[in-house]
Amino acid sequence: MKRTALVLSAFALAALAGGEPAEAKGCLKGAVVGGVAGHMAGHGKMGAAAGCAVGHHNANKKAKQG
Secondary structure (H helix, E strand, O other): OHHHHHHHHHHHHHHHHOOOOOOOOOHHHHHHHHHHHHHHHOOHHHHHHHHHHHHHHHHHHHHHHO
16 A cells, blocks of 8 residues: 555656656646545555546646636
8 A cells, every 4th residue: 555655656756857848747646646545445546547637637628728
């Protein structure tokens, strides 16, 4: 359980440390939040995948507005 949170945190930090902007905007933030929420429910990987999809969708929606 702690391993999943550690892996997600390490992935997010590695992605943020990179010099290039992410292609999938909103995915990393959504994946971290979804992974933590899914972890609490016993489905960390599914939560991370769903969080990535929702975060990407919201980022695209926000980009079209402004």
